[in-house]
Amino acid sequence: MTPDDALNEILLTAEGHADPYSRYRFLHDNAPAHRAPDGTLFLSGFADCHEVLRHESFGKAEGFLQRSDRTSADSSITLEDPNARTMLDLNPPDHTRIRGLVSRAFTPRRMKNLTPHIEALAEECFDTIAEMGEVDLLEAVGFPLPVAVIGDLVGVPRADWAKFRSLVTSSAMSIEPTATPEELETASESAAEIYLYFLDLVAKKRADPADDLLSAMLMESDGDQDSLSESEAIINAMLMFAAGFETTTNLIGNGMAALLVQPDAVAELREQPDLVGSAVEEMLRFDSPVQLDARSVLVPAQIAGVDLDVGANVVTLLGAANRDPTQFTEPERFDIHRDEGPPMSFGSGIHYCLGANLARVEGRTVVAGLLRRFSSIELSGPLVNRQRLTLRGYEAVPIKVTVNS
Numbered sequence: 001m002t003p004d005d006a007l008n009e010i011l012l013t014a015e016g017h018a019d020p021y022s023r024y025r026f027l028h029d030n031a032p033a034h035r036a037p038d039g040t041l042f043l044s045g046f047a048d049c050h051e052v053l054r055h056e057s058f059g060k061a062e063g064f065l066q067r068s069d070r071t072s073a074d075s076s077i078t079l080e081d082p083n084a085r086t087m088l089d090l091n092p093p094d095h096t097r098i099r100g101l102v103s104r105a106f107t108p109r110r111m112k113n114l115t116p117h118i119e120a121l122a123e124e125c126f127d128t129i130a131e132m133g134e135v136d137l138l139e140a141v142g143f144p145l146p147v148a149v150i151g152d153l154v155g156v157p158r159a160d161w162a163k164f165r166s167l168v169t170s171s172a173m174s175i176e177p178t179a180t181p182e183e184l185e186t187a188s189e190s191a192a193e194i195y196l197y198f199l200d201l202v203a204k205k206r207a208d209p210a211d212d213l214l215s216a217m218l219m220e221s222d223g224d225q226d227s228l229s230e231s232e233a234i235i236n237a238m239l240m241f242a243a244g245f246e247t248t249t250n251l252i253g254n255g256m257a258a259l260l261v262q263p264d265a266v267a268e269l270r271e272q273p274d275l276v277g278s279a280v281e282e283m284l285r286f287d288s289p290v291q292l293d294a295r296s297v298l299v300p301a302q303i304a305g306v307d308l309d310v311g312a313n314v315v316t317l318l319g320a321a322n323r324d325p326t327q328f329t330e331p332e333r334f335d336i337h338r339d340e341g342p343p344m345s346f347g348s349g350i351h352y353c354l355g356a357n358l359a360r361v362e363g364r365t366v367v368a369g370l371l372r373r374f375s376s377i378e379l380s381g382p383l384v385n386r387q388r389l390t391l392r393g394y395e396a397v398p399i400k401v402t403v404n405s
């Protein structure tokens with residue numbers, strides 16, 4: 001096998017999607033910084049990924065107008081708005097402005113009230129699992145819990161949550177390396193449908209503001225030049241909403257799937273519930289819900305001894321960084337005691353995940369709650385991987401439980 005073979009398998013084949021990890025190991029051993037024929041640099045080492053994500057020579061691909069280039073006509077919202085980029089796709093100074101304003105709406109008070117709310121929502125999901133005995137963990141809690149948490153936080157009415165699972169899954173296909181032209185077309189139709197939904201929701205929030213993130217962001221959008229434009233408020237509220245469950249669903253699914261095949265770890269976690277924090281960190285490391293991230297070279301740079309020109313693409317393989325043997329001892333081992341620093345799963349630098357703490361609280365609540373509520377939890381059917389790499393997860397995680405008496 002050559003490094004190009006390994007990368008092609010990881011990015012493009014069903015076998016590589018099912019098991020990227022043996023191919024990552026090959027890259028660690030043979031080509032931790034590899035330049036593909038098209039010039040893209042693929043990094044699998046933890047330190048190299050860390051440096052790229054943190055260094056200002058690297059950023060999001062340019063090629064779209066920054067705010068400073070806009071005219072006053074840009075304030076109108078259209079579906080084709082070329083300036084409508086979420087914070088995820090922007091570089092400073094626009095990224096700094098938008099992230100600052102969105103974080104401001106994400107207030108400590110709103111966050112503080114969230115833990116008991118998350119626990120109550122999780123108990124509702126566990127009630128359903130208890131009644132049914134055998135369920136798909138993703139259907140029963142992996143999707144409904146994160147969507148309820150972020151739905152309430154952003155201000156999306158409960159009656160509308162269910163339809164977003166397929167819409168977000170379909171629109172997120174746009175970031176997968178295997179996406180076909182038809183899938184990209186469907187992804188953009190789904191994104192447009194979500195956008196139209198949010199346009200309508202904005203009109204309702206303007207008429208009747210509530211104590212939620214979207215109303216708060218719209219208030220920010222009524223401010224001066226340094227504030228959010230209305231289209232920025234909408235697309236960033238959409239980002240928060242979508243990023244808030246697709247990934248967390250997979251943290252719960254991938255993490256529990258890894259845990260349940262380790263009966264000793266399950267027993268230990270039952271005896272020492274305080275280990276849940278490090279267990280969730282290990283779940284994030286072991287089978288990261290986000291497997292890769294990318295940056296463009298903004299000024300000539302060198303990384304891992306490779307010289308890079310402006311515009312070159314660099315892919316940071318986060319899932320591989322989490323298995324780097326120079327960073328994690330015996331990286332293939334799932335160890336709920338591991339204490340070797342945080343994994344790369346939430347990225348790093350200025351785009352470090354804004355919802356990392358929220359996702360961690362949700363993960364801990366679900367893992368601790370499942371073990372508390374059920375005296376046994378077993379995988380009850382085959383695990384089928386979704387054919388996706390960037391947002392890695394299972395189609396379903398079938399489990400069978402016995403209720404604690």
Ligand code: HEM
Pocket residue numbers: 087088089099150239240241243244245247248251288289290293294345346347348350351352353354355356358359
């Ligand atoms: C286990 C769950 C999650 C994982 C693995 C995850 C992963 C990530 C990663 C890797 C990035 C960096 C992307 C980049 O550098 O280009 C990111 C950014 C982001 N995440 Fe998450 N995320 C999770 C949950 C959440 C939740 C619950 C929210 C919402 C509350 C959220 C909101 C965001 C936002 C808004 C950004 C963009 C930040 C920026 O560009 O400055 N994420 N996430």
